[in-house]
Amino acid sequence: MREWLPVQGLVHEGKWIGQGDERRWRCERCGYEWQWRPPAWRQCPGVPRYRDGEFPPGLVTVSQLRRKGLEPRDRLRPVGCYWCGRGTRYVPLYDERDAVRLSRVRRKEGRS
Ligand SMILES: [Zn+2]
Numbered sequence: 437m438r439e440w441l442p443v444q445g446l447v448h449e450g451k452w453i454g455q456g457d458e459r460r461w462r463c464e465r466c467g468y469e470w471q472w473r474p475p476a477w478r479q480c481p482g483v484p485r486y487r488d489g490e491f492p493p494g495l496v497t498v499s500q501l502r503r504k505g506l507e508p509r510d511r512l513r514p515v516g517c518y519w520c521g522r523g524t525r526y527v528p529l530y531d532e533r534d535a536v537r538l539s540r541v542r543r544k545e546g547r548s
Pocket of ligand 1: 482
C-alpha cells in the first residue's frame, strides 16, 4: 500500500533567513532549508516535516492507525510528514485524536 503524501508539484515557499550576504532560505510551509535553491526532486510537502522517528507524540502513520482499527478522517489532509529513504519521499502523518474508525468498505486506492 502506498503511503506517500498526496501532494504533487508543490514548490517550497522560500523566505530568506540569511544574514548579511548569506544565501539561506527556509520554506515557511515545511521548514526545509537550502542555500542556493531547493533540489527540484525535493517537493514541498506543504506540511511540517519531521525526521523519521522524531515526530511529536500523537502523530502517526496510516499503518499505525490501521493497526488500531482507525483511519484518517481525511487522507488528503495530513498534519505533518516525515522523510523516507533519502529524502525523496514523504510519508504523511495524521493526528491520532482526529482519526475515525476504520470503515469496512475499502476505498479505491493506488490508482496509477
Ligand atoms: Zn516546503
